[in-house]
Amino acid sequence: MSKQLMFVMRRPPYGSIHAQEMLDIIMVSAAFDQDVSLVFLDDGVYQLKNNQNPEASQLKNTAPIFQALELYDVKRLYVEAESLKERGMRESDLMLDVRVLPRQEIVELLNGGEMFFNG
Amino acid sequence: MLHIINNSSGQTPALQSCLLRLTAGSAILLIENGVYAAIKNEINNSILSSLPNDVSLFVLESDLDARGISKNEIDVRFIPTGYDGFVGLVERYPTVQSWV
Numbered sequence: 001m002s003k004q005l006m007f008v009m010r011r012p013p014y015g016s017i018h019a020q021e022m023l024d025i026i027m028v029s030a031a032f033d034q035d036v037s038l039v040f041l042d043d044g045v046y047q048l049k050n051n052q053n054p055e056a057s058q059l060k061n062t063a064p065i066f067q068a069l070e071l072y073d074v075k076r077l078y079v080e081a082e083s084l085k086e087r088g089m090r091e092s093d094l095m096l097d098v099r100v101l102p103r104q105e106i107v108e109l110l111n112g113g114e115m116f117f118n119g
Numbered sequence: 120m121l122h123i124i125n126n127s128s129g130q131t132p133a134l135q136s137c138l139l140r141l142t143a144g145s146a147i148l149l150i151e152n153g154v155y156a157a158i159k160n161e162i163n164n165s166i167l168s169s170l171p172n173d174v175s176l177f178v179l180e181s182d183l184d185a186r187g188i189s190k191n192e193i194d195v196r197f198i199p200t201g202y203d204g205f206v207g208l209v210e211r212y213p214t215v216q217s218w219v
Contacts, residue, residue, distance in 0.1 A: 049186065052122055053187065087160045
């Protein structure tokens, strides 16, 4: 039986293992046909920022993993509008097609989740 | 004194804490996730509003590049610097404090 899984991404992409681990759990969940949603809040929006070049600093680039999510049928990606705006970013600064929603709608979305992974 | 910040303001309040305790003539260097604080935006404008006068601001270029932050996105008060500049700062300031 599939549950509505909510992955709440709040951390920047590098400097800790969190973002990477979240992506691993997301891929596994999707491979087992779970109902997966990704919600990017706060510094988590930096994970989707365009033009990252982490390899030059010997860091693993997460961009190819985000781009592969669609192949795993992970299509529900949500970004909080306020988190973007506070950081001086726009939807065009992001590497993927996402739905940008105002905070109030993000709250409603989260309330519809059945199981949460925060990282 | 040279103050080094390596976390984003969303992760820890290290930069805010450091700003409260700066003295004139000191410097701040942003590295790793600290570099997000150099971006021109609402959050950083608010945090940097308490920046005292006569404090030099630096940001490590390679960490900006890793995170997809271009030079024209950063606050003009920050001077982008390479690893050689980092070494130069450590030489110039007799003491270094890392706000981890």
